[in-house]
Amino acid sequence: MSKPSPISTKSSNSKRDAVPLLDLHRQxxxxxxxxxxxxxxxxxxxxxxxxxxxxxxxxxxxxxxxxxxxxxxxxxxxxxxxxxxxxxxxxxxxxxxxxxxxxxxxxxxxxxxxxxxxxxxxxxxxxxxxxxxxxxxxxxxxxxxxxxxxxxxxxxxxxxxxxxxxxxxxxxxxxxxxxxxxxxxxxxxxxxxxxxxxxxxxxxxxxxxxxxxxxxxxxxxxxxxxxxxxxxxxxxxxxxxxxxxxxxxxxxxxxxxxxxxxxPYIQKWNEQRRERAKHYDTLLAQAGLMPKGEPPIKPLQTSPQAHHVFHQYVIRAERRDDLRNVLTDRKIGTEIYYPIPLHLQPCFAYLGYLEGDLPVSEEAAREVLALPMFPELREDEQKWVVESIAEFYS
Ligand SMILES: Cc1ncc(COP(=O)(O)O)c(C=O)c1O
The missing domain is CATH 3.40.640.10 (Type I PLP-dependent aspartate aminotransferase-like (Major domain))
Incomplete structure (x- = not known):
C-alpha cells in the first residue's frame, strides 16, 4: 500500500485545544x-x-x-x-x-x-x-x-x-x-x-x-x-x-x-452537519489519505438517493485502534460504533450465529471510527483532526 503524503503538521502542538466528539454546550x-x-x-x-x-x-x-x-x-x-x-x-x-x-x-x-x-x-x-x-x-x-x-x-x-x-x-x-x-x-x-x-x-x-x-x-x-x-x-x-x-x-x-x-432548528443543524462532512471529505482527500487503490482511510459512501444527515461521520481506518490511541492522546474525541456486531453479543448466543457468519459487519467492527461531528464543530478543529490522522499515517 502506498503511503499518503502527510500534510503540513507545523501547527501541531500538544497545547492544542481538545476536540470533543460532541459538544452540547455550544448548542x-x-x-x-x-x-x-x-x-x-x-x-x-x-x-x-x-x-x-x-x-x-x-x-x-x-x-x-x-x-x-x-x-x-x-x-x-x-x-x-x-x-x-x-x-x-x-x-x-x-x-x-x-x-x-x-x-x-x-x-x-x-x-x-x-x-x-x-x-x-x-x-x-x-x-x-x-x-x-x-x-x-x-x-x-x-x-x-x-x-x-x-x-x-x-x-x-x-x-x-x-x-x-x-x-x-x-x-x-x-x-x-x-x-x-x-x-x-x-x-x-x-x-x-x-x-x-x-x-x-x-x-x-x-x-x-x-x-x-x-x-x-x-x-x-x-x-x-x-x-x-x-x-x-x-x-x-x-x-x-x-x-x-x-x-x-x-x-x-x-x-x-x-x-x-x-x-425548528433541526434542518439548519443537519445542514451544518452535512457541510462538516463535506469538509472532512475535502480535508482527507487533500491530505492524500484517500488515494485510489488501498487507502488507509475510507469514508463511508452516501447513496445518491439518500439525504444523509450525518449523525456520525465514520471512516474505516487501517490500524484503527492505534490511530484512535494517537487521537485520544491529542484529546481528539472518537468512538467506535460498533465494536461487537449484535450476532456476536453474548446475550444473543442462543440465536446460534458464529464468528465469520456475517463477515462484512465483523470487518467493519474492526475498522470503523467516528470522528468529531456536531453542527458547531469549527473548521480549525476539523483541520487539526485530519492533520493528526495524516501524521499518524505518514
Ligand atoms: C440505531 C438505534 N436504535 C435505537 C436506539 C435506542 O434509543 P434510546 O437510547 O433512546 O432508547 C438508539 C440509541 O442509541 C440507536 O442508535
Missing part, C-alpha cells in the same frame, strides 16, 4: 433562553407527564416527517417496541434486522417475544444488505417473519426502494429504526414515513436531542397510533381498565417542551 448557549422559558412554562403548568406539550410535539413531528400520526414515549428503545407490537409482532414470530446497529434494534424485537434474524450489511454504507434480506424470504424457513426493521445508520437511510419491493411482495410491514436519522430522506421522502411506523430516539447525543431520555413513533396508520397510545400507558384505554399488557412509557412534558424548542 445550549444558542438556545438557552428559549429552553429555560419552555421548562418554566411546564413548571408553571405543573403538568409533567403527557398532556398538551406532548400532543403538540406529536403533531409537529407528524407534520415534519409526513406521517399520519406520532406517539411520544420514554425512549427510542420503547419506540421500537411499541411499533413492533402495534404492527402485530408477537411471541414466536421473527423480525429481520441488521447485525450492525445499537443493541436496541434487536433487544426491542426480543422484548416482544420474537426472534431477531440478523443480517449483514452493505460494505459501502454499512446499512442492511437488502440482497440478504431477500435471500431469507426465498429460503425455506421455520419462523413466521412478521416485520423488517432496517436501521438508518449514522443518519443515512437504508435502501428503501429495494426493501419496499420485498415488503410488498411478501406482505410484511417495514418498521424504520430512525433513531439516528431525523431529517434524513430517501428520494426526498422523509425518514419516518417510509414504512408503516418509525422509531425515533431523542437521547441527548442524537441530532434532535432531549435533556434526558425520550422517544417517539411516527406511523402512517392512525389505528396503530391509537394502539401505541394505549400500550405506552399500561395498555389502558381509560383509567384502571387494562385490555392488554402495556407498559409505562409515557413522555415527560419537560422533554417534549425542550424538543419543541429545538425542532
Amino acid at each position: 445550549y448557549q444558542t438556545i438557552r433562553d428559549k429552553v429555560l422559558a419552555a421548562v418554566e412554562r411546564v413548571c408553571a403548568s405543573q403538568h409533567f407527564v403527557l398532556g398538551k406539550e406532548v400532543e403538540l410535539l406529536e403533531d409537529e413531528l407528524a407534520a415534519f416527517t409526513g406521517a399520519a400520526a406520532a406517539v411520544g414515549c420514554a425512549s427510542g428503545t420503547d419506540a421500537l417496541w411499541l411499533a413492533l407490537v402495534a404492527a402485530g409482532v408477537k411471541s414466536g414470530d421473527a423480525v429481520i434486522t441488521t447485525t450492525f446497529s445499537f443493541f436496541a434494534s434487536a433487544s426491542a424485537i426480543t422484548r416482544t417475544g420474537a426472534r431477531p434474524i440478523l443480517v449483514d450489511v452493505d460494505p459501502h454504507t454499512l446499512n442492511i444488505d437488502v440482497a440478504q434480506v431477500e435471500a431469507i424470504f426465498r429460503q425455506k424457513r421455520c419462523y413466521k417473519i412478521r416485520a423488517i426493521l432496517p436501521v438508518h445508520l449514522f443518519g443515512q437511510c437504508a435502501d428503501m426502494d429495494s426493501l419496499q419491493q420485498i415488503a410488498e411482495e411478501f406482505h410484511i410491514p417495514i418498521i424504520e429504526d430512525t433513531a439516528q436519522a431525523i431529517g434524513a430522506s430517501w428520494k426526498e421522502r422523509p425518514a419516518g414515513s417510509l414504512g408503516v411506523a418509525a422509531a425515533f430516539s431523542f437521547y441527548p447525543t442524537k441530532n434532535l436531542s432531549a435533556y434526558g431520555d425520550a422517544g417517539l413513533v411516527t406511523t402512517v396508520d392512525p389505528e396503530m397510533a391509537e394502539h401505541m397510545r394505549r400500550l405506552r400507558n399500561h395498555g389502558s384505554p381509560r383509567r384502571y381498565l387494562h385490555e392488554e399488557m402495556g407498559w409505562n412509557s409515557r413522555l415527560d412534558a419537560i422533554q417534549a417542551a425542550i424538543l419543541r424548542v429545538k425542532l
Whole structure:
C-alpha cells in the first residue's frame, strides 16, 4: 500500500485545544433562553407527564416527517417496541434486522417475544444488505417473519426502494429504526414515513436531542397510533381498565417542551452537519489519505438517493485502534460504533450465529471510527483532526 503524503503538521502542538466528539454546550448557549422559558412554562403548568406539550410535539413531528400520526414515549428503545407490537409482532414470530446497529434494534424485537434474524450489511454504507434480506424470504424457513426493521445508520437511510419491493411482495410491514436519522430522506421522502411506523430516539447525543431520555413513533396508520397510545400507558384505554399488557412509557412534558424548542432548528443543524462532512471529505482527500487503490482511510459512501444527515461521520481506518490511541492522546474525541456486531453479543448466543457468519459487519467492527461531528464543530478543529490522522499515517 502506498503511503499518503502527510500534510503540513507545523501547527501541531500538544497545547492544542481538545476536540470533543460532541459538544452540547455550544448548542445550549444558542438556545438557552428559549429552553429555560419552555421548562418554566411546564413548571408553571405543573403538568409533567403527557398532556398538551406532548400532543403538540406529536403533531409537529407528524407534520415534519409526513406521517399520519406520532406517539411520544420514554425512549427510542420503547419506540421500537411499541411499533413492533402495534404492527402485530408477537411471541414466536421473527423480525429481520441488521447485525450492525445499537443493541436496541434487536433487544426491542426480543422484548416482544420474537426472534431477531440478523443480517449483514452493505460494505459501502454499512446499512442492511437488502440482497440478504431477500435471500431469507426465498429460503425455506421455520419462523413466521412478521416485520423488517432496517436501521438508518449514522443518519443515512437504508435502501428503501429495494426493501419496499420485498415488503410488498411478501406482505410484511417495514418498521424504520430512525433513531439516528431525523431529517434524513430517501428520494426526498422523509425518514419516518417510509414504512408503516418509525422509531425515533431523542437521547441527548442524537441530532434532535432531549435533556434526558425520550422517544417517539411516527406511523402512517392512525389505528396503530391509537394502539401505541394505549400500550405506552399500561395498555389502558381509560383509567384502571387494562385490555392488554402495556407498559409505562409515557413522555415527560419537560422533554417534549425542550424538543419543541429545538425542532425548528433541526434542518439548519443537519445542514451544518452535512457541510462538516463535506469538509472532512475535502480535508482527507487533500491530505492524500484517500488515494485510489488501498487507502488507509475510507469514508463511508452516501447513496445518491439518500439525504444523509450525518449523525456520525465514520471512516474505516487501517490500524484503527492505534490511530484512535494517537487521537485520544491529542484529546481528539472518537468512538467506535460498533465494536461487537449484535450476532456476536453474548446475550444473543442462543440465536446460534458464529464468528465469520456475517463477515462484512465483523470487518467493519474492526475498522470503523467516528470522528468529531456536531453542527458547531469549527473548521480549525476539523483541520487539526485530519492533520493528526495524516501524521499518524505518514
Ligand atoms: C440505531 C438505534 N436504535 C435505537 C436506539 C435506542 O434509543 P434510546 O437510547 O433512546 O432508547 C438508539 C440509541 O442509541 C440507536 O442508535
